[in-house]
Amino acid sequence: MSESASAVEPTPGKKVRRTSFNEGTGRLAALLLSPTLIVLLLVIGYPIISALRESLYISGQRIDADGFVIEGSQFVGLDNFAAIFSGETGDRFWNAFYNTTFFTVTCVVLETVLGILMAMVMHKAFKGRAIVRASILVPWAIPTVVSALLWKWIFQADGIANEVLGTQILWSTEGWQSVLSVIIADTWKTAPFIGLLVLAGLQTIPDEVYEAAKVDGASPWKTFTRITLPLVKPALLVAVLFRILDTLRIFDLPYVLVGPNKASVETLSILAFLESNQNRYGPAAAYATLLFLYIVVVAYVFVKLLGADVIGEARVAKPKKSRGKVGA
């Protein structure tokens, strides 16, 4: 931004401008990107490394073998990890691991199917598009905590859910019902969002393709599986990947909807959070590191197996069709 002085003289300035746009771009780019990269390094790079380091230490007050109180950090190697995989903590860890995975698989499958359905409906409908678009954004805009409280209220013992269903289920207690309540609440909040992303993908498919399929006598199901799905696949894969990674770190919803220390909905994030709340940073960091590694593995496998091109849109300038805006 310091070059403004050179703007006054047009002839020499021209050369400077050329170089800064074409030749010296590497250095200029580095300069302009550095604030963002530094911030990301500080708030993400540092904590990740620090969590790795922390997970090898144990801190806080403990009583050693001779009965003395020791303070401060002590290097314990992989003890924190070993402790996670053994005994009672092991059971708790695997339970949380199972819950996290179960939530992710069920929620993402449900949300994707519902999301595609919603997108197809919105794509077909010409009336009432504006109202759908507005209403679909409402669950997205509600804070997760508020939606968790809202569903807790709905699933109250004498709440509306039991009255409508004619049941007497204690939803927010341990067991399948609390798992179900979390899944329902999560699906409500995010299925519309996936629908929105898929709709954007659907709208880039030219009508001619469908006309050609019709001429060739393709059945609606064939049209869907052979044309619609492959063509929205890139948009869908990225949306699903983000949903998977988002659900793997699920915290607010089970924590507020059902509560802490409930085995049936305890996820890895909740487990790590509860440990850190008791100032047991070593084990907490170990849990967090395991969750981090789990997410990395899932993301890697997803990108490798299904070829989700996450940065694709940015790499190649995507042709924006004037028709493309949702419900425009």
Next chain:
Amino acid sequence: MADAEKAPKKIDVRAAEAPWYRRWLPLIGIGAIVIFCLVPFYWMVVSALRRPSDQFDNSIIPKRWSLENFTDVFQPGTGFGRALLNSLIVAGTVTILTLIVGMVAAYTLARLDFKFKNLVLAIIITTSMFPGISLVIPLKKLFSDIEWINTYQAMIVPSLSFALPLAVWNLTAFFRQMPRELEQAAMVDGCTPAQAFRKVIIPLAAPGVFTTAIITFIAAWNEFLIAVSMVNRKDISTANVLIASFTGTSGRDQPFGSQMAAGVVVTIPLVIAVLIFQRRIVAGLTAGGVK
């Protein structure tokens, strides 16, 4: 059966082409989606507008409308007004910081071609995937060492971790949509690249920047994990944390009435903003592809 009888009477070209369900199915689907999305929200609003004494009355429309839950929420003892202010401070600062830092990066990524561009893009998108908890735990320890616990900055700084990638991603998409000829024309007229950015691009990108600001603000406003980890004092808590920890006046009962009222207060500004700017927000979300 009634429809089958009606059908022959209407000699309509479209009706002849498509059976009745073909025409009505999309509308039914639309209705189903709207109901699916809005009914729980409606229930929150209606529950907030009941009298606390008939809180557990499950009628679709309250027998007696009342604002008592709302006045309860704003009573001095609850600290809810203060919490709203805290949320505003945290989310507002995060949004402003993110936009200042992110705009330059996004413009660079959209316009300049340099060697490690794909790597930088990959880094930025990857950072948005990191689990919050693995950032919060070390930062919490760090912040308790430097006595940042119970401060605004302890909530603002970690929030940049999700807000910045989100904003950069969205802004990059917006900047890329703008034709390069804009800057070229500005530079032909004697602007430096920096001036072209400041005087031509920023004003023209204002809608995109504004949309990104809304999306970032909503994300920061909705944040919970960081806020609940870094702060344990009520007067500095954000609204989300405070609502979740509302305690009932009568023993162990959860004060659902006040919680719903507080939820409505926290949500209504976002819902109004979303309704006003829906088209822009949808465009921003689908361009970003990130939550």
